[in-house]
Amino acid sequence: MKELNRKNVSTKALPVKILQFGEGNFLRAFVDWMIDKANKQGIMNHGILVAQPINQGMADLLEKQDCLYHVYLEGIKDKKPVKEISLVESIQHAINPYTSYEVYEKCFLSPELEIVVSNTTEAGIRYEEGDDLNAKPPKSFPAKVTALLHQRYKAFNGAADKGLMFICCELIENNGSTLREFVIRHAEVNNLEAAFIDWVKNANYFYDTLVDRIVPGFPKETINEIKEEIGYDDNLVVKGEYFHVWAIGGDPVIKEKFPLDKAGLNVLFMDSIKAFRDKKVRVLNGSHTAMVPVALQMGCKTVMDAFNNPLVEKYINKMVAEEVLPAIDEDPEELKKFAAKILERFYNPYIKHYLETISLNSLSKWETRDFPTVLDTWTKFNKLASLTSFSLASLLVLYSGKSKIDFVANDTPEHVVFIQQNFNTADVEASVKAILGNKQIWTVDLTQVTPLVSEVSKMVTSILNDGMEDALKKVFENKKLASEIGK
Template identity: 25%
Template structure:
């Protein structure tokens, strides 16, 4: 079967929607670092809609770690299929907004030169929490991170996202080109401010004058991004091939729902995001906090409990009345009261989330969501817990999410099988678990000492320690579903 390419693309199929612009006329205006599945299901789709009217906003993508995205998309002119799935079926469209993908490991100077070009107005990121080389518990740059140590010693050969951005800004400054806007699209609390703080701190360690220039001239708008994007499987590739009649090496699976809230701070200009469904606001924080605490906090809790309970997919987990009740209660009783938004809006969002979780066509694996928990917990659960503890309020369901993570990172499931724990701290977490055995108090105490996850105030809080340890004891003794049922 022929490969998906510009020459082979035919949009006359009722199952396939192609782009409606002349792709040869598109010029790049955005460089995106971290050209993974989420970006291709979210921002690249919004830009694809924009290009019909504004062809100067094409995307140059960059892979910072592995060349697999470039290798998959280059033979197909960087086109790919977006497959939106729900119970009613699958709808496919081909996305053409990505003009090129660079491998930063082998094309570093080319990437920097493009970022330094005056036609680039925005550099955006989806590098996941760990890509910021920061301490998730504090949000500050981790100056001991190996990539940061390397980048301070070799500023013209950067490997980390913060250092690549700083080097490109310095190149523009030296040539008299105004700096681009830096737009994080990752699930970080106050992602714009956090990115600004990390980048200016790195710059200050490299050159205080450069840091001052960045503080005075570079904008870091905050964003809230929302779309569920499972990992693509071989079965997905076959399904897409059957629908479009072309071979696509890396199609993207997603849901119909998509949301993007953006702070309107782009001094060097921006695409008309509002024309294609994005919401432009002066302050993204309330939306971001709502999403982190309701969607992401629920997702992580459900992933750990669901995986331990034997559920491979989120839709299976939320279909269990025990987990459904727990997640409904977590959002309603513990997360929503911490959010400064109208109760009716939060209830609608909650109900919408529960419906999205239950989408049977979206094969979102609990194991995938469980990845990198040490990076995710501070944003998704611990901030909510901290706020509730400060008011003397209950944290039973939120603390169960933390305890379920502790049980998960032991690396042994409830049937005695190995869990492939994907986490930057996996070896260290497993060593703590092995030393503690099935002693819940030792295990909880050991993991609470991991300062990259738990800040000093939480480690010292007797209520937090007691509730988490109690849940962990029940998880070890009775299993995930029985413990979730008891919490309710």
């Protein structure tokens, strides 16, 4: 089997126009894969220099293969299985700034550099008090950016056309805006010149983004078969789902400089990603969070197991169609198309997405992802979103320790203890009232939806007495009766 390197593969050298902080599976199967596609179609001509954000990383492994690797995608498109295998050639070099600081600095000061991409994990965009801007490099990501921008500002005498575009992929809200805020704060605390701060604000762009693709990573279990299939000894294969979407919000100049959408990729440019984020969170993440406690208590282990169960499949599809989408203020037909693409991913047999993994921190997830549907349905239509509320009842039973399955909640310990200590099967309504009224567990008042306590209590009682399957069937029947009464 051939080694994977640029001696055995004919590739074209690309000018390094992108500095990327992060060398992990997600960026390589998402951003670098997209840039590679655009390069090969002649839409872009952008090489990438990858820099490890921390001292331990994969730069050496990438360099060992001359930064070449395959992305192996499997999924469902238009209800049919699809597979795509791509050799990604966009990364030109990978370095460790802690051992190759001069190479890293040279890239940042290059006139060719236009864009900085980052995925430094949720903990990466943080403000670290006292971070030394003169260190080589500073410790935190925002301090690294501040130091390098200051050097670039001085190298080009504050030229307006030498600012950079920062495209952040960290999974936090307002990722680019937050990075900008912390860079300015570091500059101010370190008494850097006011003209530099103005240059940061006016010559550089910081974009908020939302990324979405499931990337399990290196396919350890099947790597030998995959190597045979691709014909190379590739030890950096990244496996992911076929679906992808990247929403980028901010100044429209990004469209010309980073035209990934013209390569047929699902990249969306918009002034603000807030509305798109809210929609995606309610439909995709809200469905996941609602499904987990129901499906687990019906014996399912993975998302695929859940959607192979006709009752769970019906539950999620009905919840999205009848409660989630009507509560979102957008064109109904466009919402249906959006939801169809999202929910199609649940049928992907190639990705093992474990429900117990998704269940991490379900209390806060339910509040941010599912309660908005319950609240909007109540305030806009004066009725209870009963299917969405059923997921809360299921979650309370799952966390209570009274469920019929063995389950250990992976959540804030004191919140789980409170639920278990206050869950009294002899007085379910008092228990639900105490739990929903706990201001330490919830950051919003769930009881502002007047019927929530009483209706969730009835659902909890039904789950305990009838079992999850029959309880869910009762919710379907009650919703149908309520609909007929309303006619």
